[in-house]
Amino acid sequence: MxxxxxxxxxxxxxxxxxxxxxxxxxxxxxxxxxxxxxxxxxxxxxxxxxxxxxxxxxxxxxxxxxxxxxxxxxxxxxxxxxxxxxxxxxxxxxxxxxxxxxxxxxxxxxxxxxxGSVVPAVDNPDLEGLVLDAATLAAIFDREITSYDDEAIAELNPDMDLPDQEIVPVHRSDGSGTTYVFTNYLSHEVEEWDEEYGAHTEIDWAEGTVGGQGNEGVAGGVLQNEGGFGYLNQSYIQEEDDLYPVSVINADGNAIEPTLEATTAASDEAEIPEDYRFDINDVGGEGFPIAGxxxxxxxxxxxxxxxxxxxxxxxxxxxxxxxxxxxxxxxxxxxxxxxxxxxxxxxxxxxxxxxx
Missing domain, CATH: 3.40.190.10 (Periplasmic binding protein-like II)
Structure with a gap:
């Protein structure tokens, strides 16, 4: 690598x-x-x-x-x-x-x-293989879930020894399409997120979150803050040995790792109109659900x-x-x-x- x-x-x-x-x-x-x-x-x-x-x-x-x-x-x-x-x-x-x-x-x-996929990632090797869904992701960035051993996360990861560690959510501080893809997914899946934040390239983030410029800045923010948790483009994850991708449950209830094959499966589900204005939502099968x-x-x-x-x-x-x-x-x-x-x-x- x-x-x-x-x-x-x-x-x-x-x-x-x-x-x-x-x-x-x-x-x-x-x-x-x-x-x-x-x-x-x-x-x-x-x-x-x-x-x-x-x-x-x-x-x-x-x-x-x-x-x-x-x-x-x-x-x-x-x-x-x-x-x-x-x-x-x-x-x-x-x-x-x-x-x-x-x-x-x-x-x-x-x-x-x-x-490409937008991938949630952590800096803790003990959390490798962590599984989340849209509701827990929204709650993490809304600061409703603030610890990795939260009950909602534990229910999705019954076989994982979750640490009693504060989550430090890291987001893009600049106008970002990566943010749009991520928040479009949350808005489509979580009504409360849509009402409070919506889907945009820039978001008025909750207090207690950390901003980073570009994918590079988010990666740095995750690595530099103990308990760091951010969202990044898939290619940045696979080129950084100290970041651990999170699997996300898709529309069919499958926990999907953010592999290239899973991104391809998601893109295959996109309905692309004549004007090329589209979002990739409701991804099922073997597709990773946060694709852009x-x-x-x-x-x-x-x-x-x-x-x-x-x-x-x-x-x-x-x-x-x-x-x-x-x-x-x-x-x-x-x-x-x-x-x-x-x-x-x-x-x-x-x-x-x-x-x-």
Whole structure:
């Protein structure tokens, strides 16, 4: 298992350095040339960095700078027209779509690229294999449940020796699609949570919780606070040896570990409409119930020819090639299925279509 923390800084720099090299240093390359800027979700950042690095061998003249600032920041920068593409774990709502049209003078485009799970995690090896449900998760972050040996947790874990230890809930402090996926699940499953907090990228959290910037900050908050308990993207969990994922009971009453197979099973249950605005709820079978999607935002107009061609080529490579899928699976993400890939390929072709 790779230690993601020790490689983060390197991976963040490599794409920029590698794409600055000439085609001869990287092998055969394409003939595109553009500087692409994007910003948004931390959820796909480990994968995006790997994608950017590998794509540079295909098109060394295309330089991609993706800033992992959170889904809220990605939506804001996209709507302010300061980036070529935005990224979020929450789709654009009606007001945001209208704002995008007003800003650019043409229709925005949003399409999914990858699926992943949002995983509750603890820092205590004695709690490895802990099982929770939506009600206990909501109660932990609402501070109704404050100790690991609480009766409600004990009922779900009859064979586990639960410690008399305070739970320190750690959440995202920035505008976050990961928070949206997590709170959408809680809102869908727990009426009291929906009434008090709802599903948003930013939440007015209960007193006694701890905030962390990005998935990295949440992981740090869990590890630095005895009794830490947080929610993170699946890839961050699998790259950190000191975090222990929690199994969650799904709609069929099955306690599901957050494996790649369980994420894929959840994504298979998603009903995806023509406008690509959807949530993954009521996951049963072998699916992990807290699953989400990453969307990319672009426009039908306003790019110069080189930028538009590079955007289409990069996202086609990322969503349609076996190489990109293999990188996703390695990091714990679930690629799209064949039918959805075909639909998304058509959306990518809409980029800058009005100016051509």
């Amino acid at each position: 790779r230690n993601w923390r020790s490689t983060t800084a390197v991976l963040a720099v490599i794409p920029l350095l590698a794409t600055a090299c000439d085609a001869e240093a990287q092998g055969e390359g394409g003939d595109l040339s553009a500087d692409l800027t994007g910003a948004g979700a931390t959820f796909p950042n480990p994968l995006f960095q790997d994608w950017q690095y590998e794509y540079a061998f295909e098109q060394p003249g295309v330089h991609i700078n993706y800033q992992s600032i959170g889904s809220g920041g990605g939506i804001e920068q996209f709507l302010q027209d300061t980036v070529d593409f935005g990224s979020s774990e929450r789709y654009l709502d009606d007001d945001e779509l209208d704002a995008a049209r007003d800003q650019r003078g043409c229709d925005p485009i949003q399409f999914p690229v990858i699926f 999607t990453n969307w990319i935002f672009a426009y039908e107009c306003g790019y110069d020819d080189d930028t538009a061609e590079a955007l289409r080529d990069y996202w086609t490579w990322a969503t349609q090639t076996e190489e990109a899928d293999e990188l996703a699976v390695e990091l714990g993400y679930a690629p799209m299925g064949p039918e959805l890939k075909e639909r998304v390929a058509g959306e990518i072709e809409r980029i800058n279509v009005e100016d051509e």
